[in-house]
Each structure stands twice: as structure tokens, then as C-alpha cells.
Amino acid sequence: MYQFTIIHVGKLKTGPHQELVDGYLKRLTPYAVVELVEVKEEKFTSVQNRTRVLAIEADKIASVIPNDARPIVLDADGREPNSTELATWIDTLCEQQTQHLAFIVGGPLGLADVVKQSADKTFALSKQTYPHDLAIVMLTEQLYRSMTILAGKTYHY
DSSP states (O other): OEEEEEEEESOOOTTHHHHHHHHHHHHHTTTEEEEEEEEOOOOOSSGGGHHHHHHHHHHHHHHHSOTTOEEEEEEEEEEOOOHHHHHHHHHHHHHHTOSEEEEEEOBTTBOOHHHHHHOSEEEOSOSSOOOHHHHHHHHHHHHHHHHHHHTTOSTTO
8 A cells, every 4th residue: 555645834724625635635545545744834024034944844844754755846847747647656656665655845935955855756736836735635636546547447537
């Protein structure tokens, strides 16, 4: 069984996004163990604080990545696979060493370069930037879609 940890900077607000995430997490249970891990967003008053804030958030992220997990960064500059490619990519990564992948979603300022550079892989949900709540919805849906593709289910079609 696959294991996914979704590490996200900032709180996932209650409401429609949370309901969608919960729905996909429930649907994923036959295929994978999934854990959401929230990293508290650092407050910032100006863009000049960006480097300091990202460094603090990077330390927090590093402290919650499971030891047995391969870190995967979500970033608009990453490769943008289609759903079938993502499913194959996840399956290949999990077969190589571990079945535990840690997906990292940044906050309003993005992710520090040190987080991006330490990741095994980087992929984009889109070349556009989305609020982290929506990115988590999209990620959980794509993880569910990937699992159904790998299981030969008809959800994708």
C-alpha cells in the first residue's frame, strides 16, 4: 500500500476546500495511507522579510518530513505531468526505494530554495499559482486519480 504525507504551510480552512480534501482522503483509503501535516505559516509584514520567513518555514518543513519518505515539491517551475504520467511516476518512485512520498506545498511566499533543492522530484499542478487550500484539493484529487489509474478503475475515463 502506498503512503503519502502532504506537508503544507498554512492552515487548511474549514469549508468547501476542507470538505473536498476530506472526501478525496476518504476515497484514497483503499489505496493509500495519507496524512496531512500542517506547518504553521510565519507572519510577515513585507516582501523584504521573505528570505527570513522562508528559512524559518524551511526548518519547520524539514522537521516533519518522515525519515522514510521521499520529498516531492509542488512548484509552478516543476514538470507538469498529465494524470497518467503522474500515476506512472508515483508508481515508479515508490518501486525504486520506498512507498512513502512526502508532498510539500508552500505558503503565500512559496518555498525556500533549500526545500526545493532537497526534494527528490518537483512537479507542478499547473504553471499558474494557486492558493494552498486549492492546491491541496487538486493534489488529493490527483493522488486519488493516480491510484485509480494504477488499479485499473474507470474514474479517470
